[in-house]
Amino acid sequence: MPPIGQKLYQRVAAAISEAIESGQYAPGARLPGERDLAEEFSVSRPTIREAMIALEIRGLVEARHGSGLYVTNTAPAEVAALELDIGAFELIEARILFEGETAALAATVMTEEKLARLEALMREMSGPNPDMRTEQADRRFHVEIAACTDNSAIRGVIEMLWDLRYRSPLCVHMFAKAARSGINPRIDEHRAILDALKSGDAHAARATMHGHLRRVIEDVLAATELEAMERARTEISARRSEITRRISL
Known part of the structure; x- marks a missing residue:
């Protein structure tokens, strides 16, 4: 058992x-x-x-x-x-739950100063060559939204979830596969989240955060699927070659 x-x-x-x-x-x-x-x-x-x-x-x-x-x-x-207990899909599922509600709360207490900090992080993420700095700006953007709630417990939970991404070898491995396939932070989705926060609309902030994180799941699934499909194509090609060899004897 x-x-x-x-x-x-x-x-x-x-x-x-x-x-x-x-x-x-x-x-x-x-x-x-x-x-x-x-x-x-x-x-x-x-x-x-x-x-x-x-x-x-x-x-x-x-x-x-x-x-x-x-x-x-x-x-x-x-x-x-x-260390192997957290995979990318499980982690993002938790982020959908917590970050959606965090964004909703942040939208109700947003100030010009807080929005300026988020705008600065958006500019950092929009650099021409996505790299580790862009990924770190992505992390800071999401943690900053938590900080905007003025609730240290909420910020601590969001930071913990992001830290798990880098501490779990399984999670690191899966996100690395996604990065190698060319997947980087989606600037347009982060802009939509920021616009919802600016509007002070809690429902819109929650919905845009949920939509963004669900697409992150789709990206990771696509990256691992591409790898699996490549192996499958190679297997089929090898079988075809073997059959061709055998019937030509």
């Missing part, structure tokens, strides 16, 4: 880890494809993706570009279970 509170992707990762340790998958062996694993464990493909990323972080498997995932020949790294 899985431990109480263990997430679905963790159960899948644990089962594959046990299969590797038992020798079912030998070092250097290629793991089954994402679709096959999803059917085997009766879970969604995004769950399989998170499980595979967790196994990568632990050093049990490695991704070979355009080929798939293979069991490594090295001893796995020790990574605390808590």
Whole structure:
């Protein structure tokens, strides 16, 4: 019986880890494809993706570009279970809940001084070459909205959620995949949030924040899907070549 509170992707990762340790998958062996694993464990493909990323972080498997995932020949790294506990999808879900209400409250107590600070962060995010500074400006923009509520407890919660993004190896790995695919902070969505805050409309501020964060989820899903699709295309191409070879004998 899985431990109480263990997430679905963790159960899948644990089962594959046990299969590797038992020798079912030998070092250097290629793991089954994402679709096959999803059917085997009766879970969604995004769950399989998170499980595979967790196994990568632990050093049990490695991704070979355009080929798939293979069991490594090295001893796995020790990574605390808590560090792997937060994935990008779970984190953003929490942000939708907390940051939506934070934006709604901030809209009711906004001042010219607070708006000026947010405008300055918008200009920083709008730089021509998105990089780590732009990402940090994105973080400060969201934390500044929390600060605008004049409630230190709310600001502390929002800062904690953002800190989790950088402390959890699983979360870091997933956002890095999104960044490599060219996904950067959406300036137009941040502008819409700021406009809603300017208007003092709590409902609009909540709605624009929710919309922005839901699109962040879509971006991460798209980034991991592209990687999975690339592996699938390579698998199909390899199978086609093998069939062509066999029928030409």
